Amino acid sequence: MTAPRTLPGHLAHPFSPRGRLDPYPAYRWLRENDPVHFDVTSRMWLLTAHADCALALRDPRFSAALGQRERVRDDELPPSMLTTDPPEHQRLRSPGALLMGPAAIRGIAAGIEAEIDAVLDGLATRAANGPAGDAANASGSAGGGMIEATADLGEPLATGVLARLFGLPPADVPAFAALADRVSVNLDPLAGAQAAAAGRAAMGELTRFLGERADAAAATANEPGGSPFGRLAADDRLTRAETLGIAALTVVGGWKPLAEMVGNALHWLLPRKEAADLIRHGGQEVAVSAVDELLRLESPIPFTARVTTEAVTLDGGVIPAGARVLALVGAANRDPAVFDGPDELLVTRSPNPHLAFGAGTHLCLGAPLVRQAGGLLLSGLLGRYPGLRPAGEPPTWAPGLVPRRLTGFTLAI
Numbered sequence: 001m002t003a004p005r006t007l008p009g010h011l012a013h014p015f016s017p018r019g020r021l022d023p024y025p026a027y028r029w030l031r032e033n034d035p036v037h038f039d040v041t042s043r044m045w046l047l048t049a050h051a052d053c054a055l056a057l058r059d060p061r062f063s064a065a066l067g068q069r070e071r072v073r074d075d076e077l078p079p080s081m082l083t084t085d086p087p088e089h090q091r092l093r094s095p096g097a098l099l100m101g102p103a104a105i106r107g108i109a110a111g112i113e114a115e116i117d118a119v120l121d122g123l124a125t126r127a128a129n130g131p132a133g134d135a136a137n138a139s140g141s142a143g144g145g146m147i148e149a150t151a152d153l154g155e156p157l158a159t160g161v162l163a164r165l166f167g168l169p170p171a172d173v174p175a176f177a178a179l180a181d182r183v184s185v186n187l188d189p190l191a192g193a194q195a196a197a198a199g200r201a202a203m204g205e206l207t208r209f210l211g212e213r214a215d216a217a218a219a220t221a222n223e224p225g226g227s228p229f230g231r232l233a234a235d236d237r238l239t240r241a242e243t244l245g246i247a248a249l250t251v252v253g254g255w256k257p258l259a260e261m262v263g264n265a266l267h268w269l270l271p272r273k274e275a276a277d278l279i280r281h282g283g284q285e286v287a288v289s290a291v292d293e294l295l296r297l298e299s300p301i302p303f304t305a306r307v308t309t310e311a312v313t314l315d316g317g318v319i320p321a322g323a324r325v326l327a328l329v330g331a332a333n334r335d336p337a338v339f340d341g342p343d344e345l346l347v348t349r350s351p352n353p354h355l356a357f358g359a360g361t362h363l364c365l366g367a368p369l370v371r372q373a374g375g376l377l378l379s380g381l382l383g384r385y386p387g388l389r390p391a392g393e394p395p396t397w398a399p400g401l402v403p404r405r406l407t408g409f410t411l412a413i
């Protein structure tokens with residue numbers, strides 16, 4: 001076997017503190033020079049070419065169950081779709097569609113619109129409050145007239161939309177949002193021991209929170225106003241523990257990536273007037289296309305883990321059996337073999353076979369919801385606030401790896 005190739009010294013490892021700020025030069029080098037790369041630092045195989053990532057996500061020789069095992073942070077938590085392989089996976093995923101499949105989303109479409117209107121109305125109130133105070137507030141909401149992309153847009157969006165899925169009464173929403181935030185640390189495979197322990201505790205609390213609401217939700221599942229969560233909880237194909245596993249996965253996998261997608265999107269859009277105008281005036285179809293393109297360029301979940309069950313020959317090389325593999329979809333999504341002008345924003349790009357939602361059997365079940373809610377938010381925001389612009393200190397990329405996200409992104413409205 002030849003010695004593993006190493007990144008040239010001038011390129012920061014994509015998982016290092018410097019590389020996390022801008023992983024794309026390292027991704028490019030890997031894709032061009034060693035697309036099936038054994039990384040001595042993480043002792044994992046890194047796939048960076050689109051064809052190889054797409055294959056790994058679709059091929060049963062790459063086990064998601066084994067890949068996710070080391071990331072499951074709560075031993076008492078039952079398996080969910082993401083931690084199982086076929087055929088067990090399909091047994092869980094089919095009922096999971098009751099919670100977030102296209103029919104579930106259609107059923108709460110008016111509620112989603114109402115939540116987005118409420119988020120946008122909230123900005124109007126803030127704008128009316130007069131000039132900004134100290135806008136450089138990296139940890140939360142900014143002052144009047146100024147907003148912080150995640151605190152004032154992304155998080156209220158994600159909370160409102162998920163609250164509709166779960167049919168939560170307004171009184172439960174603040175506690176839910178706090179738990180959703182705390183469990184999100186479980187997304188980051190390189191979170192430290194202390195953060196991981198906190199994530200484990202939060203997961204237990206979230207599961208209890210949802211469990212306490214499951215019976216009531218199931219009892220009203222088929223009444224007017226019944227929630228998608230109620231229909232999941234009433235489905236007798238699943239045990240209660242499995243229902244809660246799926247529900248908790250939805251919160252861990254959905255809340256933070258949806259919340260952070262907004263800032264990532266605005267970071268790209270606001271300096272590009274033509275692109276913003278297209279979304280402002282193009283209707284929901286263009287806005288949804290833009291959501292896909294923005295996720296391609298800045299994928300909140302930049303990689304996902306698998307373990308090979310046998311040796312696999314890829315275009316870029318051979319991976320042995322039992323290997324830990326990361327499909328770096330953030331790199332694959334800028335592969336020039338598939339995308340013309342891969343580092344450019346083209347809001348009407350079509351086709352756009354990006355892998356930001358994964359691919360194959362584990363393709364993100366929340367994708368229709370993300371497209372609909374993200375499209376409505378972006379077009380509504382740009383339409384109602386044509387003067388929206390970055391203000392204050394430039395934002396920085398957060399040190400965590402998953403989700404890829406900005407901090408301290410202040411905007412003037």
Ligand code: HEM
Nearest residue numbers: 081082253254257258261301304356357358362364365366
């Ligand atoms: C921008 C936001 C989001 C992104 C980028 C994203 C990305 C992904 C990716 C890459 C996967 C596949 C993981 C793998 O193959 O290992 C996935 C799976 C999943 N996502 Fe999302 N997601 C987002 C939002 C959501 C939301 C809002 C929900 C729920 C409401 C959700 C629910 C799920 C579920 C349940 C799975 C597991 C599907 C399965 O294993 O069969 N996601 N997501």
